[in-house]
Amino acid sequence: MNDTPKLLVVDDExxxxxxxxxxxxxxxYDLVFAQSGREALQEIERQLPDTILLDAMMPEFDGFEVCRYIRSHSQYQHVPILMVTALDSKLDLAKGIEAGANDFISKPVNAVELRARVRSLLRVKQQYDQLKALLKTREELSNALVHDFRNPLSSIVMSADMLATTPLxxxxxxxxxxxSSSGLRLQSMVDSLLIVAKVYANKLQLHYQPVDFVSLVRTTLxxxxxxxxxxQIQLVARFPDVRHTIDADETICRRVLDNLLANALKFSPKGSTVEIAIEYGDEGDLCVRVADDGPGVKPEVRQQIFEPFEIGQIMQGVSQTGLGLAFCKTAIxxxxxxxxxxxxxxxxxIFTLILPRKRCDGMTG
Structure with a gap:
């Protein structure tokens, strides 16, 4: 493994x-040179540098454009950029900061200043790499633990099912x-965590098939x-007279419904009603609404609750992990x-999910 820091120097001179x-x-340092913005991007795609020394003024594709391009791509945006410029106006410096530069150095370049600024940016990159490695280790450990939960949970559910066949x-x-039902809920939560992990790792593959959501909702209920x-909560379902199949991953959509219903029951008071309704749009798109009689969601947190580990409002006596709705958003x-x-x-x-009609077959019932 080569631990020598790699610096990409971009300058048309x-x-x-x-x-x-x-x-x-x-x-x-391992110095790599590029004589244009486009050549620099080609080099970055080939091998990421640890720091980029980027000339601001270049023909065709200048340093500001290169900087914006790098910051707009997640696989590159963490690389520190030291903008090298002969410009000294506050407006140009502001332009560079807005483009995403981490630091500046003016021409003619001073040796002591250059070395100090490069070392500083390399420390930033090193800290980023260490944090990324730590998060990856934690993620792998968490995924392994969640995966290992499946076997004992399966045993609990199977044992409960066997016990149900005996005289009681x-x-x-x-x-x-x-x-049995609690074990199935835990299994669903574990599977949801594994699916979310696959999404963040870009490893989730959807297995599309025609899904009749009326039947799926009935099974879920x-x-x-x-x-x-x-x-003591009443479950109410409202279905259309004519329904269609929607191309979707049935297993994942079932878990979305599980999460939405579990969330509705969790926040609904005793003696209330939870309603789930299915509608189809003019183009055949599917609309599912899950309504509860809980406290509602404040307008300022309606986007926040769909982010991992975010909780809109803490409720006494209610278990809130901040994962259920994040999974729903990711899956949908x-x-x-x-x-x-x-x-x-x-x-x-009222939680509303909409799925596009990829392929449908007319059904009545």
Missing amino acids: PDNFEVVEILLFREG DTKQRKYVKYI SEFETLAERK EAHSGSISVENRTPHGA
Whole structure:
């Protein structure tokens, strides 16, 4: 492994390359030169440097444009950029900062200043790399732990199902059913975490098939009957007379419905109603609405609640991880759909998800 810092020097004047090489000679850096903005981007795509010394004034594709391009691409945007410029106006400096430069040095370049600024930016890059490695280790450990939860959870659910086939009185059967449904909910949460991890790692593959969402919602509702009974909440479903299949990943969409219903039941008070309704737009797009009688969602946090680990409003006695709605957003957007929330009158919240109609077959029922 080569630990020598790599510096990409971008300047359209070859003489300036020699100056930088002389000034940084004793630092032991691996210097790579590019004579134009486009050549610099080609080099960055080939191998990321640890720091970029970027001349501001170049023909065709100047340093400001190169800087903006780098900052607009996630795979490059963390690389520190030292803008080398003969410009000294405050407006030009502001332009460079807005473009994404980390620091500036003026021509003619001073050797002591150049070495100090390059060292500073290399420290920034090193800290970024260390943090990235730490986060990757934590992510891998978390994913491994979540993955290992699946086996004991499967055993709990299977054991509860086997126990349900034995002679039990009414009260025992009620508790066994509760164990089974709770185990299934935990399994769904674990699977959701694994799916979110795949999305962030760009490894999620959707398995599209025609899905009848009316049937899917009915199946999902049946899994929540026990929980709804315990909280004395009525589940209400509203379906269209004519329905269609929507091309989607059925497993992932089922987990989205699980999360939305679990969220609605979690925040709804005893004796209230949770309603789920399906509609189809003029173009056949699917619209699913889940409405509850909870406290609603404040306007200022309606986007925030869809971010990982973000909680809109802390509720006493209610378990809130900040992952369920983040998963829903990730999963629906992976289907090129959308999800939003609005308040219900007189109280409560309505979560609406929309999925595009990729392919449909007419169905009645």
